[in-house]
Amino acid sequence: MTQLALVIDLNVCVGCHACVTSCKEWNTSGPAGYMTDENPYGKDPTGTFFNRVQTYEIGEFPHTETVHFPKSCLHCEEPPCVPVCPTGASYKREEDGIVLVDYDKCIGCRYCTWACPYGAREIDEDQKVMKKCTLCVDRIYDQSLPEAERKPACVLACPTSARLFGDVQDPESEVSVTIREQGGYQLMPEWGTKPSNHYLPRRKTRMHIHEDELQRADNPLNKEQRGPSAPVDAPTLDDSTSW
Amino acid sequence: MHPAFSVIFLTTLIGAGQGLFLAIFTGQSYSAVRLVATQDSTSFYGLGALLALLFLVAGLFASFFHLGRPERAWRAASMWRTSWLSREVIMLPALMGLIFIYSMMHFFGWDTVLFTSKEGTTLQLSLVVGTVAVIATFLLFICTAMIYASIKFLQEWACALTVVNYLLLGTASGFTLATLFANSTAPDLVPLYGSWAIIITAAAFVTRGASLIRNARIKSKSTIQTAIGIRHTHIQQKSMGMQGGSMNTRDFFHHKTAAFMQVIKWTFLVLVFPLPIILLWIGMESNSSGILLGAFISQYLGLIAERWFFFAQANHPQNLYYQTT
Numbered sequence: 001m002t003q004l005a006l007v008i009d010l011n012v013c014v015g016c017h018a019c020v021t022s023c024k025e026w027n028t029s030g031p032a033g034y035m036t037d038e039n040p041y042g043k044d045p046t047g048t049f050f051n052r053v054q055t056y057e058i059g060e061f062p063h064t065e066t067v068h069f070p071k072s073c074l075h076c077e078e079p080p081c082v083p084v085c086p087t088g089a090s091y092k093r094e095e096d097g098i099v100l101v102d103y104d105k106c107i108g109c110r111y112c113t114w115a116c117p118y119g120a121r122e123i124d125e126d127q128k129v130m131k132k133c134t135l136c137v138d139r140i141y142d143q144s145l146p147e148a149e150r151k152p153a154c155v156l157a158c159p160t161s162a163r164l165f166g167d168v169q170d171p172e173s174e175v176s177v178t179i180r181e182q183g184g185y186q187l188m189p190e191w192g193t194k195p196s197n198h199y200l201p202r203r204k205t206r207m208h209i210h211e212d213e214l215q216r217a218d219n220p221l222n223k224e225q226r227g228p229s230a231p232v233d234a235p236t237l238d239d240s241t242s243w
Numbered sequence: 244m245h246p247a248f249s250v251i252f253l254t255t256l257i258g259a260g261q262g263l264f265l266a267i268f269t270g271q272s273y274s275a276v277r278l279v280a281t282q283d284s285t286s287f288y289g290l291g292a293l294l295a296l297l298f299l300v301a302g303l304f305a306s307f308f309h310l311g312r313p314e315r316a317w318r319a320a321s322m323w324r325t326s327w328l329s330r331e332v333i334m335l336p337a338l339m340g341l342i343f344i345y346s347m348m349h350f351f352g353w354d355t356v357l358f359t360s361k362e363g364t365t366l367q368l369s370l371v372v373g374t375v376a377v378i379a380t381f382l383l384f385i386c387t388a389m390i391y392a393s394i395k396f397l398q399e400w401a402c403a404l405t406v407v408n409y410l411l412l413g414t415a416s417g418f419t420l421a422t423l424f425a426n427s428t429a430p431d432l433v434p435l436y437g438s439w440a441i442i443i444t445a446a447a448f449v450t451r452g453a454s455l456i457r458n459a460r461i462k463s464k465s466t467i468q469t470a471i472g473i474r475h476t477h478i479q480q481k482s483m484g485m486q487g488g489s490m491n492t493r494d495f496f497h498h499k500t501a502a503f504m505q506v507i508k509w510t511f512l513v514l515v516f517p518l519p520i521i522l523l524w525i526g527m528e529s530n531s532s533g534i535l536l537g538a539f540i541s542q543y544l545g546l547i548a549e550r551w552f553f554f555a556q557a558n559h560p561q562n563l564y565y566q567t568t
Contacts (some may be wrong), residue, residue, distance in 0.1 A: 045486060046487040046489055047489075048489075048490075052485060052489075054483055054564065055482035055484075056478055056480050057479045071484070071564060080394075083325035084326050084394075085326060086320075086329035087315070087321055088321050088322045106312065107310050107311065107316055108312045109309060111390070114394055116561070117396045117465065117561060118560075118564070119491045119562075123494075125490075128312050129311060187472055188469050188560065189469065190464050190469060191395065191560075201472070202473070
């Protein structure tokens with residue numbers, strides 16, 4: 001079994017929105033049609049996006065830190081949005097676990113958005129169908145692209161490599177090893193949706209300097225300053241032993 | 244959630260239609276065992292069922308305004324194995340068909356006696372068709388309510404009380420409507436319908452009150468900590484990732500003040516329960532169609548407020564990701 005997914009490293013994300021814009025650029029030009037923008041240059045621009053980067057402040061001033069949090073469809077292993085769809089437009093692919101919407105079958109009833117606790121689905125206000133992240137399904141299998149580019153647009157765009165892409169069911173894949181070794185976690189585990197996308201926590205890089213590291217025990221200077229030998233009147237080894 | 248008027252009208256209109264049909268059929272089945280007088284087939288059973296059908300048609304019409312692509316609505320019948328919405332999409336036309344057949348049988352006298360007991364009571368074909376339609380009516384109530392009750396993370400809805408409330412509130416408004424209808428077409432049945440309307444309304448008050456109490460004490464399973472997976476008691480969202488809002492900020496929150504919510508709550512608590520009960524009582528005493536009409540209008544307007552509150556009260560966990568709205 002294969003379950004393609006993203007692993008997003010919150011320790012590395014700088015919140016530059018490159019994944020958002022590259023996602024929009026790739027998918028608005030894709031075979032499934034454009035992604036609507038209303039008032040793109042007006043007062044209240046709004047539109048359909050598959051991916052958003054949010055920003056949270058953790059803690060209270062002055063002990064705060066900023067976390068940038070990219071959010072897109074998590075391609076759950078138990079997607080609650082799929083069984084509720086009355087037309088079968090929402091489905092989960094057997095072969096790679098990607099959750100997709102068939103835009104030709106969707107009636108735009110919005111029931112799936114109610115059934116997604118993550119708010120990962122957005123209706124296209126122009127085409128009146130539900131849209132969501134496709135993991136760039138039209139790109140990752142495209143044989144005309146060089147193999148290194150057969151990845152979701154957001155992964156390729158990330159300047160800090162905060163996004164990894166791979167099969168989370170394969171225990172030896174890069175994403176599985178990363179999740180295992182770096183404490184990858186899922187969002188809202190309480191609902192049993194088993195999201196496939198994982199997040200890597202913030203990890204503090206701290207230097208630990210011990211006292212003896214400040215005062216080097218083997219500092220050669222100490223040797224140089226030490227006296228060349230014991231005082232002449234002190235007893236020597238020869239005085240206390242007899243060979 | 245953001246209350247959509249298309250869904251509010253759908254659920255309240257079909258609820259009243261289903262309740263009215265249950266009342267009409269109650270009248271016929273009671274008369275079959277000689278508990279009440281038999282009424283005229285055309286002007287009461289036929290016309291009453293047709294009136295119920297009219298409410299269902301109006302509800303179905305309203306539901307289309309909820310769809311982005313209404314021309315594809317027929318596809319919604321395909322996933323009945325998993326989706327309660329799909330099941331409702333099947334049950335609603337099925338019930339409409341059954342009620343249509345039931346009313347036509349009465350209009351055109353397409354009825355035969357299937358069975359006569361020793362005491363002389365008869366089982367008519369229309370009663371059998373009506374029984375099937377009653378089963379379909381209850382199934383439709385369950386399908387409609389389960390659309391909401393089956394979403395486990397909308398904790399305000401995910402409860403058996405949701406199903407009970409849809410059933411009782413719809414039936415109450417239908418019996419109130421039946422009292423009004425009987426007052427002009429079959430005065431014999433006014434006490435039957437009126438007293439049932441009062442009983443069901445009172446029962447609905449108990450169950451709806453129970454769900455209000457339950458929802459007031461609800462403790463949200465999801466928190467901002469589980470939503471983004473960071474353990475800190477003080478987390479504040481600084482940016483939602485967009486400037487001008489999105490579907491996530493528009494469709495999942497009612498954008499009204501807490502005071503407005505309170506006003507709506509008390510409005511429906513008065514309009515749906517005590518006022519119709521008093522008006523039904525006075526209307527039955529005075530045989531006044533005007534007062535009974537007032538009872539139904541009060542209850543129906545109250546149910547619109549009730550449904551608005553039902554949607555607005557549900558707090559979707561996705562709102563945790565959109566806190567700066």
